[in-house]
Amino acid sequence: WRRADRPDDFPVDRVIIHVTQGSFASAVKVFQDPAHQAATHYIVxxxxxxxxxxxxLDVAYQAGNRSYNERGVGIEHEGFVDRPKDLTK
Structure with missing residues (x-):
């Protein structure tokens, strides 16, 4: 991620949603590790x-696309993509 201080009027018009493919605690640990080289704004x-x-205000490296990263907010949901019953309701 990078510190950006986007102005208040900078449009954030994308929400990037991912599944953690693991536990809440493991996702927090991974995203706290600078060597991971990816980020998200929120974990649910x-x-x-x-x-x-x-x-x-900061830019998360989350979508693999600069425009999406710069104009988006990332949300990771605890669970596994192949187990929809695990997903946050």
């Missing part, structure tokens, strides 16, 4: 817990 647990990993 199956139990409804939410942790903010970086400020919305």
């Amino acid at each position: 647990g199956q139990d409804g817990r939410v942790v903010q990993m970086i400020r919305e």
Whole structure:
């Protein structure tokens, strides 16, 4: 991620949603590791817990696309993509 200090009037018009492919705790640990070289703004647990990993003003490297990264907010949901019953409701 990079510190950006996007102005208040900078349009954030994309939401990037991913599944953690693991537990809430493991996702938090991964996204706290600078060597991981990716980021997200929020992680949502199956139990409804939410942790903010970086400020919305900052750019998360999450989508593999500069435009989406710069204009988006990333949300990771705890669970596994092949187990929809695990996903946050």
